[in-house]
Amino acid sequence: MEKIGLYPFTVQPYQVDFQQKITLMGLGHYLLESAGIHADQREFGLRDLLKRGKGWFLTRLAIQMDAYPLQYEKIWIETWVKEVGDVFTSRNFHVLNASKEVIGGASSSWAMIDLRTRRPEFLKNQLGTEHVAGDKPSLLEATEKVPPLQPEATERSRYRVAYSDLDIMRHVNSIRYIQWMLDLFPLSLFEEKHVSRLDINYMAETVFGQEVEFRFEPRTPGQEYLIEIGKAEEGGPVCRGRVRWA
Amino acid sequence: MEKIGLYPFTVQPYQVDFQQKITLMGLGHYLLESAGIHADQREFGLRDLLKRGKGWFLTRLAIQMDAYPLQYEKIWIETWVKEVGDVFTSRNFHVLNASKEVIGGASSSWAMIDLRTRRPEFLKNQLGTEHVAGDKPSLLEATEKVPPLQPEATERSRYRVAYSDLDIMRHVNSIRYIQWMLDLFPLSLFEEKHVSRLDINYMAETVFGQEVEFRFEPRTPGQEYLIEIGKAEEGGPVCRGRVRWA
Numbered sequence: 455m456e457k458i459g460l461y462p463f464t465v466q467p468y469q470v471d472f473q474q475k476i477t478l479m480g481l482g483h484y485l486l487e488s489a490g491i492h493a494d495q496r497e498f499g500l501r502d503l504l505k506r507g508k509g510w511f512l513t514r515l516a517i518q519m520d521a522y523p524l525q526y527e528k529i530w531i532e533t534w535v536k537e538v539g540d541v542f543t544s545r546n547f548h549v550l551n552a553s554k555e556v557i558g559g560a561s562s563s564w565a566m567i568d569l570r571t572r573r574p575e576f577l578k579n580q581l582g583t584e585h586v587a588g589d590k591p592s593l594l595e596a597t598e599k600v601p602p603l604q605p606e607a608t609e610r611s612r613y614r615v616a617y618s619d620l621d622i623m624r625h626v627n628s629i630r631y632i633q634w635m636l637d638l639f640p641l642s643l644f645e646e647k648h649v650s651r652l653d654i655n656y657m658a659e660t661v662f663g664q665e666v667e668f669r670f671e672p673r674t675p676g677q678e679y680l681i682e683i684g685k686a687e688e689g690g691p692v693c694r695g696r697v698r699w700a
Numbered sequence: 701m702e703k704i705g706l707y708p709f710t711v712q713p714y715q716v717d718f719q720q721k722i723t724l725m726g727l728g729h730y731l732l733e734s735a736g737i738h739a740d741q742r743e744f745g746l747r748d749l750l751k752r753g754k755g756w757f758l759t760r761l762a763i764q765m766d767a768y769p770l771q772y773e774k775i776w777i778e779t780w781v782k783e784v785g786d787v788f789t790s791r792n793f794h795v796l797n798a799s800k801e802v803i804g805g806a807s808s809s810w811a812m813i814d815l816r817t818r819r820p821e822f823l824k825n826q827l828g829t830e831h832v833a834g835d836k837p838s839l840l841e842a843t844e845k846v847p848p849l850q851p852e853a854t855e856r857s858r859y860r861v862a863y864s865d866l867d868i869m870r871h872v873n874s875i876r877y878i879q880w881m882l883d884l885f886p887l888s889l890f891e892e893k894h895v896s897r898l899d900i901n902y903m904a905e906t907v908f909g910q911e912v913e914f915r916f917e918p919r920t921p922g923q924e925y926l927i928e929i930g931k932a933e934e935g936g937p938v939c940r941g942r943v944r945w946a
Binding site: 487 | 719736865867869875884887908909
């Protein structure tokens with residue numbers, strides 16, 4: 455079986471923003487869907503894992519977009535396993551336009567968790583190296599650690615987790631955090647620029663009814679911002695993001 | 701060309717809720733996507749209309765679901781034009797499971813707006829009757845007017861419209877209102893029951909930065925609720941919904 459998967463999508467009206475460009479949420483769904491198909495075909499997808507009492511948890515995601523496809527455009531997502539470490543495995547992606555030119559790249563990092571003990575599995579016992587395409591060059595080679603915000607970064611707003619935020623693990627789904635981050639920006643930034651790179655590190659889970667707070671730090675206004683989503687009541691970070699505009 | 705369209709979908713992980721059931725938002729997207737394909741094929745879809753400076757505006761939507769398909773299930777959406785009136789046209793839907801049994805129905809009402817004058821078009825000049833399948837029986841024949849809430853219905857919360865809420869007309873997209881309504885309910889209701897019918901009437905548009913307020917009236921607790929989304933600053937309703945649980 456081919457190590458590298460390639461899947462076609464057509465950008466749907468509900469996945470575009472006010473400028474008819476695909477949103478990073480829509481794109482994130484396509485990335486995760488492609489990863490799911492690719493892993494399912496190789497019997498290490500979430501479907502197979504759940505039967506064995508295990509699950510995949512996304513720990514980091516980075517997306518670089520040089521151009522944003524529009525509503526109804528055909529795109530391709532190319533995906534492959536980059537590396538299998540002791541605890542984390544990385545999966546890379548390319549986003550291709552209808553002419554199969556690379557217009558974006560992404561990298562993701564995952565841990566396999568035993569759902570009963572909540573502890574990570576030793577991955578090399580679980581994932582064969584026959585699935586790894588480590589040599590394939592990528593537009594975006596690896597995820598990065600997002601630095602903590604300055605202590606004086608201001609709290610911008612709060613939100614209480616609701617029904618539509620939850621995934622099948624009853625945690626806020628990983629794409630929803632990206633939405634919350636982008637929703638902190640003024641519309642003018644989307645009109646004048648585009649997100650050239652987004653990094654997100656997932657650090658803790660949130661559940662129904664929990665209140666989260668958003669902290670926001672312009673590192674270079676108009677160019678680079680850090681965002682931290684934290685638990686409003688108990689404290690502690692839930693995830694951190696870095697958004698670069700070009 | 702067949703008057704009745706039939707389109708297959710596979711329920712994606714990002715369209716299901718914590719119980720792995722398709723959300724009404726995911727279903728709503730499939731309904732609108734099916735309507736779009738069906739209308740595009742007959743050259744009265746939004747794509748063709750925009751070229752002529754016109755657009756479709758959804759004014760009412762009603763969905764009845766007897767069973768909710770799960771993640772990865774194949775479903776079919778059947779859709780047809782029910783009626784063309786002077787100003788409104790109605791389009792009906794069936795939701796079928798993989799065995800092509802009807803598990804849900806929906807009805808929608810639309811107006812065609814001239815985007816320059818913001819006035820509705822006289823539809824009979826625009827839409828030929830050769831597209832109408834008025835005789836086809838439907839699980840849910842027609843949308844309904846949602847009654848106003850009691851004046852004493854309490855304001856539950858407020859929200860400021862952000863980037864991800866907007867559609868290509870720069871208004872809050874019609875499915876997002878459904879999400880906001882469902883997010884007012886406790887998780888226990890989703891665990892114990894399911895939404896058997898949802899009605900929504902769209903009355904005004906909201907734009908980026910506007911604050912909306914949610915009012916909530918349990919008519920029969922656990923069974924029927926009314927919700928009104930209004931403009932928090934200027935006042936006036938934006939949309940009204942009725943949610944029935946079974």
